[in-house]
Amino acid sequence: MEIRGHLDLLLLSVLDSTGPVHGYAVITALRDRSEGTFDLPEGTVYPALQRLERAGLVASRWDDTTPRRRRVYELTDDGHRARAAKKREWGGFVVGVQAIIGPMAAAGPA
Amino acid sequence: MEIRGHLDLLLLSVLDSTGPVHGYAVITALRDRSEGTFDLPEGTVYPALQRLERAGLVASRWDDTTPRRRRVYELTDDGHRARAAKKREWGGFVVGVQAIIGPMAAAGPA
DNA sequence: TTTCCATACCCAGGGAACCTAGGCATAGAA
DNA sequence: TTCTATGCCTAGGTTCCCTGGGTATGGAAA
Numbered sequence A, B: 001m002e003i004r005g006h007l008d009l010l011l012l013s014v015l016d017s018t019g020p021v022h023g024y025a026v027i028t029a030l031r032d033r034s035e036g037t038f039d040l041p042e043g044t045v046y047p048a049l050q051r052l053e054r055a056g057l058v059a060s061r062w063d064d065t066t067p068r069r070r071r072v073y074e075l076t077d078d079g080h081r082a083r084a085a086k087k088r089e090w091g092g093f094v095v096g097v098q099a100i101i102g103p104m105a106a107a108g109p110a
Numbered sequence C: 001t002t003t004c005c006a007t008a009c010c011c012a013g014g015g016a017a018c019c020t021a022g023g024c025a026t027a028g029a030a
Numbered sequence D: 001t002t003c004t005a006t007g008c009c010t011a012g013g014t015t016c017c018c019t020g021g022g023t024a025t026g027g028a029a030a
Helices: A007-018 A023-033 A042-054 A077-101 B007-018 B023-033 B042-054 B077-101
Strands: A058-063 A070-075 B058-063 B070-075
Touching (some): A007 A042, A007 A070, A007 B077, A023 A070, B042 B058
């Protein structure tokens, strides 16, 4: 499933709802919550998290308390604000697309 | 407003609902129907229409009956099928995103 | 004990998409 | 006559996301 342009919102949303979490868990959360719709390769998610960190929306640190060494990410204050802003933007985007493509077909009767 | 990955669906939808139409009119239709949300530069739309034509989803011809020479686009049979498929895909995409980001805030009371 | 899978991190490079920033030309209004 | 809206186009850059690797450990299975 294509993500183009909305990956940041998804990542920020996961980090917002889970709190501090490592990258691999973000991938599984995305897959589980979307029931398989968003099964993203690591080569997508790790660089994206780094990009968000460079942008100051996310902060990371190593967690050495677990058996396996992990890098743990969490939202910064800017990240929280960016998530909220991108969510509103998403709402407008959906409205715009629906206006162009027309309503989705209703689910058929049982 | 970002379009990433969903431009084809928008273009195919406009062509589907208008029938044969020239590129500039596609741009204005997109802007008007979305109430300004999708105000796309020509440098986005013209190359995209060409790409759709190369993909066989759209056919074009010159229309010399109007005072100004125009290139008119319309959907092929494959284009109609692609539009329907992409619309279904869009539905799944929205469901997936909503599952991750949570419900949108309700509009406030009047 | 060895083998395999899931976990967990990373990077280089490629391809595609979209936009910027132009160029060219005509019709009609001011 | 000059300006704006219409109408077409392209080259090139940027950014994004993915492919296809590499490295390593923990735990289960054989």
